[in-house]
Amino acid sequence: MIVSPSRRQLLTLLAALAPAALTPGGRGWAQPASVVTGSDFAAAWAVYRRRFVRLEGRVVDSGNGGVSHTEGQGWGMLFAEAAGDRESFDSLWNWTQTNLRRPEDGLFSWRWLPDANPPVADRNNASDGDLLIAWALLRAGRRWQNSAYQQAALELSAAIQDTSLLRDGKKAVRALLPARQGFQRDGGTIVNLSYFVFPAFRELAAAEKQAGRAERAALWQATILAGLSLLRRARFGTYQLPPDWLFLGDDGELFPAPDFPPRFGYEAVRIPLYLAWAGLLGGELATPYRTLWAQSIPGWVNLHSDAQSDYQEHNGFRAVAALVLPADHLPLLAPADGVPTAEDNYYSASLLLLAALARREQGGP
Incomplete structure (x- = not known):
């Protein structure tokens, strides 16, 4: 489905993002066990x-x-x-620029291999990584009143739009591409719905509007609408869940991408996280995750057969589930302080901290 935002759609979207709709315990929200404070997050x-x-x-x-x-x-x-933590932020940003920046388009190569020569063998980008960097720069610019961060965020925002949005012949946004190259197939495109970082789109749209770039602000708003439209349609299996990787046909048909296992799992778990963070996880969008996680929190679900992994997932998955499930389920889930344990690897720990931020912000920065 091709999405071109009308005035009515944009007004509806803005209304959905209004602070009154984002109160804890409001419709579509699980009441958190506790609110994560600044000191909690600093410890995590x-x-x-x-x-x-x-x-x-x-x-x-x-x-x-x-x-x-x-x-x-x-x-x-x-x-x-x-x-x-300004010192760590600068260190992270400096390493990223030095080792991953692509001078030809302002994006970043997606992976650095410690034992390879050269460490960056695949120079393709990953659009979610680029988005996360732009979003972090935007927030850092606000926090520390740093115009260089703000400018870098806007430059990267524009580069993502110019290279990584799938658009139709009339320039309407259909989806966010996973990368600039490599995901086009005969008859369609492979997309990853967990790359739709909805709170980042919202904040980048506001920054573009403030900078006087109304067309770029509208592109991010259109990307939000395109993502929500895909999520309402990309539902498979008994639980009606989205897949880790989705095939979007040129004719609008949707099905789990044939190049990947037909699963809701390691990738797609970030979808409800980012929806909740943006205040968009309510009603029909929340139902599939609540239905599944009220029973168990498997590592994956096969969307063709409904088979599930024979193991329960780590604290990171549980922290995301805690954003979705009713309050009476929360004691069974991850601790609300978001502090990683010795059992949590990089990905589990990252989900813990992301869920803690989403819970703290409850739909707005």
């Missing part, structure tokens, strides 16, 4: 930084051979900003 960040951030500013994916990628750099920058 201190543990995360000690375990996963090298002194030079490189975030290490402990569950994936010690690689680094733009996802981790962007999350690390978000965490450092939220904790008020």
Whole structure:
């Protein structure tokens, strides 16, 4: 489905994002066990930084051979900003620029391999990593009144729009591409709905509008609408869940991407996280996750057969579930303070901190 925002749609979207709709315990929201305070988050960040951030500013994916990628750099920058840790933020940003920036388009290569020569063998970008970096820069610019951060955020925002939005012949936004290259197929495109970082889109749209770039602000608003439209349609299996990877046909048809396992799992768990963070997880959008997680929190669900993993997932998944489920389920889930345990690898710990921020902000920065 091609989405071009009308005035009515944009007004509806803005109304959905109004603070009155985002109160804890409001429709579509689980009442959190507690609100994460600044000191709670600083403690969680201190543990995360000690375990996963090298002194030079490189975030290490402990569950994936010690690689680094733009996802981790962007999350690390978000965490450092939220904790008020300017020194770590600068270290993370400097390492990212030095090692991953692509001078030809202003994006960032997605992965850095510690034991490879060169460390960046695949120079393709990852649009979610680019978005996370831009979002972190925008927030850091606000917190520390730093115009260089703000300018870098707007430049990266424009670069993402110019290279990584799937648009139709009339320039209407259809989806966010996972990367500039590599995801076009005969008859359609592979997309990853967990790359739709809804709170980042919202804040970047506001920043673009404030900078006098109304057309770019409208593009991010259109991307929000496109993502929500896809999520309302991309529902598969008994639980009506979205897949980790989705095929979007040129004719609008949707089905789990054939190049990947037909699962809701490691990737798609971030979808309800980002929806909740933006204050958009309510009603029909929340139902699939609530239905599944009220019973168990498996590592994955096969969307063709309904088979589930034979293991229950880690604290990171549980922290995301705590954003979705009613309050009486929360004691069974991850602690609300977001502090990673020794059992949490990079990804689980990242989800813990992300969920803590989403819970603290409850739909707005």
